[in-house]
């Protein structure tokens with residue numbers, strides 16, 4: 514009896530120590546885990562998470578079918594760790610065109626498991642204990658925990674809204690950085706800034722002037738730029754996506770992050786990439802070879818063929834990169850009209866497939882709970898999916914803890930959806946508005 518007692522004591526003692534690594538502290542919550550589950554359980558119309566519900570282009574799915582059963586059985590085996598050669602080659606050719614500089618496919622490009630792993634490699638490879646990383650709010654939520662996991666400290670700077678005075682709808686361009694405030698965030702501790710243009714969630718497309726300001730500060734303070742450009746082709750109203758790496762002094766300090774999921778409407782394939790100078794990418798390769806090592810060959814082969822097609826059709830009307838934004842712009846306009854019509858004021862996005870809308874006029878339906886830990890927009894989005902069957906994402910999820918409570922009157926919709934899905938959303942909102950007024 515004595516022996517078994519002491520055994521159970523020692524087992525208990527072992528189990529009482531924390532099992533998780535310290536770097537995981539405080540980063541266990543994830544908005545997508547919660548809201549994807551809610552949408553799966555309750556939604557009739559899901560405009561929450563960012564993925565298209567229309568098919569990926571046929572040329573891409575046909576390329577995958579060919580890769581799968583086209584006779585080259587080696588496509589079922591490992592390929593090069595840092596990217597399947599046909600894919601890195603065509604990405605280098607493509608980005609040479611976009612950036613106007615020569616690129617080496619083996620050292621200036623690396624393929625990753627979606628842009629998500631590309632970001633993870635950036636932070637792990639470039640951020641040290643004690644480094645500060647500037648993040649522009651609102652931001653794609655994973656930047657903050659990824660910086661922290663690397664031992665860095667996120668420093669936030671907000672895009673500040675300037676509501677238009679002339680009665681027109683607000684645009685994502687009305688959200689701007691305050692130059693003095695941005696400059697004040699740079700110090701000798703700053704290692705990098707994360708730029709996301711076009712920006713998720715607002716859809717803001719940074720102008721040449723805004724990018725010039727960021728570039729100037731990066732050069733002045735010798736700071737790196739992690740440039741998340743996954744929505745690079747989704748730009749509307751004749752606006753141009755400008756690559757910060759093409760500005761003076763920026764190539765050597767910028768890593769461009771991209772995503773085939775967003776580019777070819779195939780988010781489930783999880784093929785992403787980084788493009789940048791070897792002096793930075795060599796360290797990303799170290800992280801990659803010691804974590805994921807290598808990405809699915811067959812998906813890379815099909816994406817390579819998709820890019821080969823796009824390279825041939827570059828700028829032509831048949832190009833997917835020309836057609837997709839045209840179609841999405843119509844969907845955006847449709848959702849803008851619906852939301853404006855019911856009084857859920859939209860902020861018209863210049864890019865991406867997201868749209869942020871003001872829920873102030875609908876607040877009376879969803880009672881606030883004073884002193885609750887949960888931001889109001891979380892409560893609203895949860896109520897909306899449970900009671901109306903319409904899923905969206907609260908905007909404050911894209912803010913740091915300290916600033917969340919300043920932005921609880923907005924929700925984000927994804928409009929990369931079939932016409933029928935957008936119509937169904939319209940029906941829900943119209944009915945809701947009628948119930949409110951009758």
Ligand code: PMP
Pocket residue numbers: 563626627628629630653709713741743771772773774775780783784785
């Ligand atoms: N960056 C941004 C800004 C995103 O919105 C997303 C996906 N929602 C990603 C990166 C991740 O992309 P992927 O699906 O290719 O991993």
